[in-house]
Amino acid sequence: MGIRVLPADCWIDPARPVDTALVTHGHADHARGGHGTTIATPQTLAIMQLRYQTDAGAVPVAYGETIDLPGGVTATYQPAGHVLGSAQILLEHAGERVVVTGDYKRRSDPTCPAFEPIACDVFITEATFGLPIFHHPPIGDEIAKLLAAREANPDRCVLIGAYALGKAQRVIAELRLAGYGEPIYLHGALERMCRLYEELGVGLGDLRPIAGLPKAALQGQIALCPPSALSDRWSRRLPDPITAMASGWMRVRQRARQRNVELPLIISDHADWSELTRTIAEVDPAETWITHGREDALLRWCELNQRKARALALVGYEDEDD
Amino acid sequence: MDRFAALIDALVFTPSRNAKLALLATYLRDTPDPDRGWALAALTDGLNFPAIKASTIRALLMERVDPVLFQISRDYVGDTAETASLLWPDPLGERGPPPTVSEVVAELSAANRNTGPRVLAGLLDRLDSSGRYALLKLATGAMRIGISARLAKTAFAQAFDVSVDDVEEYWHGQAPPYLPLFAWAAHGAEPPRADDLPLFRPFMLAHPLEDLELDLADYAAEWKWDGIRVQLVHVAGETRIYSRSGDDITATFPELAPALAIPAALDGELLVRGSHQGGNEGGAASFNALQQRLGRKTVSKAMLADYPAFVRLYDVLVLEGEDHRPRPWNERRGVLEALVPRLDPQCFDLSATIEAKDFAELAGIRERARDDAIEGVMLKRRDSPYVTGRKTGLWYKWKRDPLLIDCVLMYAQRGSGKRSSFYSDFTFGCWNGDPDAGAEILPVGKAYFGFTDEELKWLDRHIRQHTVNRFGPVRETDKSLVFEVAFDSVHHSKRHKSGVAMRFPRINRIRADKPAHEADRLDTLKALIRD
Numbered sequence: 001m002g003i004r005v006l007p008a009d010c011w012i013d014p015a016r017p018v019d020t021a022l023v024t025h026g027h028a029d030h031a032r033g034g035h036g037t038t039i040a041t042p043q044t045l046a047i048m049q050l051r052y053q054t055d056a057g058a059v060p061v062a063y064g065e066t067i068d069l070p071g072g073v074t075a076t077y078q079p080a081g082h083v084l085g086s087a088q089i090l091l092e093h094a095g096e097r098v099v100v101t102g103d104y105k106r107r108s109d110p111t112c113p114a115f116e117p118i119a120c121d122v123f124i125t126e127a128t129f130g131l132p133i134f135h136h137p138p139i140g141d142e143i144a145k146l147l148a149a150r151e152a153n154p155d156r157c158v159l160i161g162a163y164a165l166g167k168a169q170r171v172i173a174e175l176r177l178a179g180y181g182e183p184i185y186l187h188g189a190l191e192r193m194c195r196l197y198e199e200l201g202v203g204l205g206d207l208r209p210i211a212g213l214p215k216a217a218l219q220g221q222i223a224l225c226p227p228s229a230l231s232d233r234w235s236r237r238l239p240d241p242i243t244a245m246a247s248g249w250m251r252v253r254q255r256a257r258q259r260n261v262e263l264p265l266i267i268s269d270h271a272d273w274s275e276l277t278r279t280i281a282e283v284d285p286a287e288t289w290i291t292h293g294r295e296d297a298l299l300r301w302c303e304l305n306q307r308k309a310r311a312l313a314l315v316g317y318e319d320e321d322d
Numbered sequence: 323m324d325r326f327a328a329l330i331d332a333l334v335f336t337p338s339r340n341a342k343l344a345l346l347a348t349y350l351r352d353t354p355d356p357d358r359g360w361a362l363a364a365l366t367d368g369l370n371f372p373a374i375k376a377s378t379i380r381a382l383l384m385e386r387v388d389p390v391l392f393q394i395s396r397d398y399v400g401d402t403a404e405t406a407s408l409l410w411p412d413p414l415g416e417r418g419p420p421p422t423v424s425e426v427v428a429e430l431s432a433a434n435r436n437t438g439p440r441v442l443a444g445l446l447d448r449l450d451s452s453g454r455y456a457l458l459k460l461a462t463g464a465m466r467i468g469i470s471a472r473l474a475k476t477a478f479a480q481a482f483d484v485s486v487d488d489v490e491e492y493w494h495g496q497a498p499p500y501l502p503l504f505a506w507a508a509h510g511a512e513p514p515r516a517d518d519l520p521l522f523r524p525f526m527l528a529h530p531l532e533d534l535e536l537d538l539a540d541y542a543a544e545w546k547w548d549g550i551r552v553q554l555v556h557v558a559g560e561t562r563i564y565s566r567s568g569d570d571i572t573a574t575f576p577e578l579a580p581a582l583a584i585p586a587a588l589d590g591e592l593l594v595r596g597s598h599q600g601g602n603e604g605g606a607a608s609f610n611a612l613q614q615r616l617g618r619k620t621v622s623k624a625m626l627a628d629y630p631a632f633v634r635l636y637d638v639l640v641l642e643g644e645d646h647r648p649r650p651w652n653e654r655r656g657v658l659e660a661l662v663p664r665l666d667p668q669c670f671d672l673s674a675t676i677e678a679k680d681f682a683e684l685a686g687i688r689e690r691a692r693d694d695a696i697e698g699v700m701l702k703r704r705d706s707p708y709v710t711g712r713k714t715g716l717w718y719k720w721k722r723d724p725l726l727i728d729c730v731l732m733y734a735q736r737g738s739g740k741r742s743s744f745y746s747d748f749t750f751g752c753w754n755g756d757p758d759a760g761a762e763i764l765p766v767g768k769a770y771f772g773f774t775d776e777e778l779k780w781l782d783r784h785i786r787q788h789t790v791n792r793f794g795p796v797r798e799t800d801k802s803l804v805f806e807v808a809f810d811s812v813h814h815s816k817r818h819k820s821g822v823a824m825r826f827p828r829i830n831r832i833r834a835d836k837p838a839h840e841a842d843r844l845d846t847l848k849a850l851i852r853d
């Protein structure tokens with residue numbers, strides 16, 4: 001249930017309410033509600049406020065800013081490149097430096113600032129896509145696949161299953177970068193988060209709700225919904241949708257087939273295998289601790305590369321839909 | 323190879339049959355010879371490269387990737403070819419141009435056990451991950467992407483606007499890359515002919531009788547035996563046995579092929595000797611017994627002795643060079659009756675006709691089919707030529723009425739195709755004792771049809787509201803809903819916890835009015851077993 005910072009008596013991304021929580025980013029499995037004090041970037045706090053309807057105990061920390069915690073510990077927040085507001089947390093205590101990456105990626109993302117490697121003694125890294133089979137292709141290729149499917153099926157609608165926070169907005173922003181100017185249609189569960197992104201300065205262009213539209217209005221259009229709605233009855237209101245899913249898991253055919261995905265889009269907000277290993281090499285810590293994901297393969301890689309490493313078994317993080 | 327790889331990927335991700343057909347048809351139309359023929363062979367299990375095995379792929383990978391990382395990845399992906407396609411390292415320097423399908427086939431065919439790994443590695447280096455996946459699937463002959471031979475032939479017919487019956491007929495005897503077949507379909511050349519080959523000819527099929535009454539002056543009656551429909555063809559010293567779908571199953575029944583030495587194409591029911599169907603006189607074991615023999619590549623002596631197969635003949639298509647298909651049934655019947663005494667009685671007998679003075683008497687005889695464990699009655703128009711497919715008014719099947727039992731809905735799973743997103747695959751069970759004395763419900767069968775679209779919506783809602791557990795895609799219900807299930811027969815089964823297996827179960831009625839504890843008990847179902 002999260003990482004405990006003993007000398008400061010606080011937690012990073014705790015799964016249960018605690019007195020003091022340091023939160024890396026706004027995904028629900030990392031940012032639970034009900035803490036006494038929540039220390040996070042202003043964007044992450046805004047996301048949590050949207051979700052939990054309260055800003056009690058919120059303490060904002062800007063990127064690059066350092067705050068003092070009890071016990072002589074300081075915490076510095078730096079961009080993690082995962083979603084809007086996502087941060088790595090550098091903890092310093094008695095001359096030792098520990099970096100907790102939270103979830104991160106190294107690819108460019110128009111919706112959030114890029115990850116920056118931070119020199120440290122202990123590097124605590126995620127491992128969601130910690131298998132050598134995971135390679136996320138350039139996002140431009142995936143967006144091109146999406147636009148080609150739309151072009152080839154003027155009577156159908158392309159329905160993309162995407163995480164409500166981060167993935168949906170990144171796909172929209174990348175579509176805009178690729179020059180797609182048409183309205184993009186949203187499932188109700190995505191509307192509020194997209195609006196918040198826009199309020200926080202991430203332009204997403206012309207977005208419209210799906211609710212209440214006749215089938216014909218969506219022919220030849222692109223629509224987004226949460227992954228859970230893809231195979232639900234809800235999708236029957238769309239004109240013969242091409243079910244697409246934007247996720248790093250789409251790299252594996254069976255994963256895509258199990259979800260009845262017709263158009264797999266390998267788009268992930270996590271580091272793939274080469275990003276994970278390159279980042280460890282670049283940061284070059286004395287020790288690497290590996291959290292949530294496929295720890296065993298990354299541990300093996302560290303062993304093969306003479307790097308000291310251990311796995312931290314953290315429970316409660318969900319990565320299935322990313 | 324790029325186009326072939328794109329086709330494979332598209333087929334993998336396309337759930338609908340029609341969309342698969344369209345993808346295949348487009349590929350076959352737009353791809354030049356001989357690539358399209360090789361691709362077609364790859365999709366229909368028509369290629370074999372002895373030099374390449376799954377172990378070849380594993381060994382190649384172990385030289386390039388840490389074995390532990392390979393194993394962890396393989397366990398996660400669940401498929402060696404796909405794992406290899408994802409893990410294969412990019413070659414140093416520029417990647418060479420991708421090979422064509424024909425190049426791939428030529429290089430793999432020329433390889434032997436020693437050169438195989440090097441040849442395969444050279445090809446893998448020239449492809450991206452999709453291409454590598456397609457290559458590895460093609461090389462090991464394990465496509466498993468849901469394309470049956472029938473679907474491929476239908477797509478071929480659709481691509482060139484020719485009849486699928488013609489495709490079926492000309493296809494057999496053709497070897498990849500099927501150049502004469504494409505020349506005929508795509509360019510209007512003479513159809514390929516191979517009279518000296520044991521070719522499959524498409525079957526004539528029957529309609530269900532429904533509520534018709536027929537005049538027995540016009541129709542002859544035969545028993546409907548519960549085996550598998552086969553066609554035996556003997557030409558130039560070679561015999562082949564084809565299943566309903568036109569698959570060659572000669573190797574599965576090695577005792578039958580040598581028994582036919584007369585040039586002929588014969589239609590009949592493949593059965594196993596026994597006394598289950600129609601007693602000693604009927605002479606055939608249950609379908610369950612036949613199932614022991616199906617799908618085997620090698621057949622042990624014990625199998626041959628315990629489950630001896632034979633064919634009950636009911637029609638003759640070709641005999642000693644003469645095509646009898648255009649002739650009326652009663653003339654063909656005469657030819658058949660004259661032929662059977664010339665055949666080995668161990669392996670062949672004649673499907674007897676049923677003598678009845680009128681339809682009412684035949685109906686009475688059919689009633690007794692249940693006790694005799696026979697599936698029902700066939701009615702064949704006496705003047706019918708042997709025509710392909712299901713033509714109205716010529717042949718009818720008149721199955722005995724189904725058995726009925728009340729079962730409790732236990733689990734539901736989402737369907738596919740037009741039923742995707744609806745819970746439409748149902749597992750149901752019966753009580754293993756007195757429900758008021760702590761009995762349990764044990765699953766006895768599965769069904770996914772028999773209800774209307776309206777009922778399906780109702781069932782879907784019921785399941786969502788009565789879910790007590792989820793196991794992946796399966797929902798367990800609170801076991802409160804009763805189905806009246808119709809089925810053709812029930813048999814002993816070691817594979818199921820309940821010890822029984824039903825044949826053709828379907829939902830006959832939804833008994834929302836009936837409380838679950840009044841559903842039937844397992845003993846009631848077991849009493850219907852005629853094994």
